[in-house]
Amino acid sequence: MKLWAKISMICAVVLLLIVGTCSILLLLTARSKILNLAIHNAKSQQMDLQNSFREMVLLYGSDDLGPVEKRSLVKYCFRNFTDDTSVLISSEDTLYSNISFDPEAALPLPDAGEQNYIRYSLDGMEYLIVGAKLGLYGDAYSIYTVRDITDVDKSIAQLIYQFGAISSVSIAAGTILIMMLMRYATRPLKKLGATVRRIARGEYSERADVSARDEVGELAQDFNRMAEAVEHHVAELREVAQRQQFFIGGLTHEYKTPLTSVIGHSETLLYTKMPQETVERSLIHIHEQCAHLERLTQKLLRLITLEEGIQKKRQPVGDLLEAVRAGTSEAMERRGIRLDCRCEVDTLPMDFDLMVSLLSNLVENAAKASVAGQTVILRAHDHAFEVTDHGIGIPEEDVARVFEPFYMVDKSRSKQMGGVGLGLALVKRIADAHGARIDIQSAPAAGTTVRVILPDDKTFTTQ
Amino acid sequence: MANRILVVEDESSISDLIINNLQYTGYEYAVFADGADVARSLPHDHAFDLALLDIMLPGMDGFQLMDEMKKYNIPIIYVTAKADVMSKIKGLRDGAEDYIVKPFEVLELLVRIEKVLDRSGKLNRILQFRDIAVSLEDRTVTLRGEKVDLTPLEFDLLAMLIRYKDRTLPRERLLNEIWGVDFVGGTRTVDVHVANLRRKLGLHESLKSVSKIGYRLEDA
Numbered sequence: 001m002k003l004w005a006k007i008s009m010i011c012a013v014v015l016l017l018i019v020g021t022c023s024i025l026l027l028l029t030a031r032s033k034i035l036n037l038a039i040h041n042a043k044s045q046q047m048d049l050q051n052s053f054r055e056m057v058l059l060y061g062s063d064d065l066g067p068v069e070k071r072s073l074v075k076y077c078f079r080n081f082t083d084d085t086s087v088l089i090s091s092e093d094t095l096y097s098n099i100s101f102d103p104e105a106a107l108p109l110p111d112a113g114e115q116n117y118i119r120y121s122l123d124g125m126e127y128l129i130v131g132a133k134l135g136l137y138g139d140a141y142s143i144y145t146v147r148d149i150t151d152v153d154k155s156i157a158q159l160i161y162q163f164g165a166i167s168s169v170s171i172a173a174g175t176i177l178i179m180m181l182m183r184y185a186t187r188p189l190k191k192l193g194a195t196v197r198r199i200a201r202g203e204y205s206e207r208a209d210v211s212a213r214d215e216v217g218e219l220a221q222d223f224n225r226m227a228e229a230v231e232h233h234v235a236e237l238r239e240v241a242q243r244q245q246f247f248i249g250g251l252t253h254e255y256k257t258p259l260t261s262v263i264g265h266s267e268t269l270l271y272t273k274m275p276q277e278t279v280e281r282s283l284i285h286i287h288e289q290c291a292h293l294e295r296l297t298q299k300l301l302r303l304i305t306l307e308e309g310i311q312k313k314r315q316p317v318g319d320l321l322e323a324v325r326a327g328t329s330e331a332m333e334r335r336g337i338r339l340d341c342r343c344e345v346d347t348l349p350m351d352f353d354l355m356v357s358l359l360s361n362l363v364e365n366a367a368k369a370s371v372a373g374q375t376v377i378l379r380a381h382d383h384a385f386e387v388t389d390h391g392i393g394i395p396e397e398d399v400a401r402v403f404e405p406f407y408m409v410d411k412s413r414s415k416q417m418g419g420v421g422l423g424l425a426l427v428k429r430i431a432d433a434h435g436a437r438i439d440i441q442s443a444p445a446a447g448t449t450v451r452v453i454l455p456d457d458k459t460f461t462t463q
Numbered sequence: 464m465a466n467r468i469l470v471v472e473d474e475s476s477i478s479d480l481i482i483n484n485l486q487y488t489g490y491e492y493a494v495f496a497d498g499a500d501v502a503r504s505l506p507h508d509h510a511f512d513l514a515l516l517d518i519m520l521p522g523m524d525g526f527q528l529m530d531e532m533k534k535y536n537i538p539i540i541y542v543t544a545k546a547d548v549m550s551k552i553k554g555l556r557d558g559a560e561d562y563i564v565k566p567f568e569v570l571e572l573l574v575r576i577e578k579v580l581d582r583s584g585k586l587n588r589i590l591q592f593r594d595i596a597v598s599l600e601d602r603t604v605t606l607r608g609e610k611v612d613l614t615p616l617e618f619d620l621l622a623m624l625i626r627y628k629d630r631t632l633p634r635e636r637l638l639n640e641i642w643g644v645d646f647v648g649g650t651r652t653v654d655v656h657v658a659n660l661r662r663k664l665g666l667h668e669s670l671k672s673v674s675k676i677g678y679r680l681e682d683a
Contacts, residue, residue, distance in 0.1 A: 271676075
C-alpha cells in the first residue's frame, strides 16, 4: 500500500472515531434535554390542571353537598380543563380518562400533595405520567397528566440517522480531501522514487529535485550526495575496465604480429625449398621477432610486478645516474650519442632499481629520437629529473597520448628502433608509484624535455 | 600468365613472409608498406588480380583503401591482426572477398588466394607438370598427350599437388581442402589416393612422402 493511502486511511479511522464519539455524546445530551423539557412541561400542565380544577370546585361546592351532587360537580369542573392527557381518579373509581390504561397502577400516589412522575412503557409506547393527590371536601382525588412521549425516542432515532448520514458524507469528503493532500504532500517522495529508479537503470547522471525544504528535501540532498559518489565510482570502474580492455587489445595485437611472422616463416622453411638467401632472411626475421617478443614480455613483467607496490628510501642520486649511464652506454655508443649526466642533488627518496628503469627508458627514448653525434642530457636538481634531447620532437597532438600502452607516435620508426610501445607506460607507472608528476615539453624538430618531478617531501627522513 | 598480386603490409617480416611464398608459388607481386603510397601509385599501375591488405596501416588504413581498389576492380583479402567481429563484418560487408586473421597458416593463405582468383575467373585453368597437363575447365588429365582416367578426388588431389609443387602438403590440410572438413575417414584415405596417382601417372619418383607430415611433388 502506498504511503499516502496508508496515512489517509489512518486519518479516516481517526476521523471516524472522533465524529462517532461526538455524535453519540451529542445525541445523548439532546435526548436528556428533550426528556427534561417534556417532564417540565408535563409537570406544569398537571399543576395548572390541578390548581384550576381545585379552585373551580372550591368556588361552586360546599361542605353540605351530598355524594351524588359532589360527584357531578367534580366531574363537571374537571371537564372544563381537560384534554386527552388528563385523568381524574377518586378513591372509588375513575371519573375521567381518555387513556387505555390505569395510571394509578403505574404511579401509585402517596397521600401527601406532592407531585410525582414516572416514565412508563406499555406495548411499545412510551408514556410520561405526572400525578398528585388532592383532598376536596373530605375526599381524595388523584389528578394525572399522561403524555405520550414515544415521539421523543422516535425523533432521537431520526436524529441518529441524520447524524449518521451527515457524518458519513463528511468523513468520506474528509478522507478524499486528506488523500488528495497526502498525495500532494508525498509527491516529492514519488519524484525522488522515479529518480532513484532512473539511476538504478544506469542513468547515473540523474539528480533529485532538492527544492523541498522538509525531510524529503533533506533526503533528496543526501540521496544526491550518494548518487554523486556512485556515479564517480562507476565512472572510475568503467575507466579502469576500459583501460584494461584497451591494454589487453593492444597486447594481443602486439603479440600477434611477431607470432604471425615466426609461425609463418618457420612453416615456410619447414615445407618449402627456398633459395639459401631467402632461408637466411626468414631465419633473421624469426630471430628478430623472437627477440621482440622477449622484450615485450620483459616490459610486461615489469609492469605487472609494479602492482605489488614499492619501497621508497633516500638514495644517492650520483649512484643512480651512474647506474643509468652503465645500463644505457652500449645502446648509446651503437647509436653514436653521448649522455651528459649533471647531478645537482645529493639524495632523494626513491626505489633505486625502479628509478634506474624509469630514467633508462627516458634516456633510450631520447636517444631513439636523436641522430648520431647529438647529446642527451640527464640532469638531477632539487627534487626533479630532466632528460633533454635535440631530436625529432613529438607532435603536439600526440604528447597527451604517449603514456598509453602500445601508443607509438611513429610506429614503423619505433619498431625499427626495437620499441614495443610499453616504455613510457612503464615510466608513467613507476612515476605514479613514487607519487611523481611527469611534464613533457616538446617541439617537432627542436627536441624534447621530459621532467619527472618527485613530491617535495621535505619531511622524508632516512629509514 | 602468372597472376599479379598487390601486397600492402607495414610489418616487413610479414610482407617478406607473404612475398616469399607468393613468389615460390609462381605469383608476381608488388609490395607497399604505406597506405597512402598505394593510393598514389594505383592510377599508374593497377594491373592486379588481387590485393592482400592489412587494416592498420600508416598513411591510409585498409578500410579506406577499399574504395581505391573498387575503382580498378581489384578483389581484396584482408590480412590483419584485428580479430574482432565488428572489423570482420565491416570488411566483408564493404566488399572484401575474404578476411584472414593473424596469425595464419601460409598454405591456408595461398588456398584462399586461389579461391578468390578462381571466383573472379583470373585463375590459370591449365596446370602443367613435366609431361602431365591438367585442364581445370573440362577436368581432364593427359600424360604425354594421352588421356588418363582419374576419379574426381584423385583429380582434385593432383591439381593441388601440382599447384603447390615443391611444397610439403600436410595430410590434414589435404583432407580439409579436398575431402572437406566434415570428412570422417582418416588420413589413410590420402595415402590410398596418392598411391593411385603414382601408379596412374608414373609419379613414383617425384611424388615424395615426407615422413610424419604429408606429401610433396618435386620438380627438381
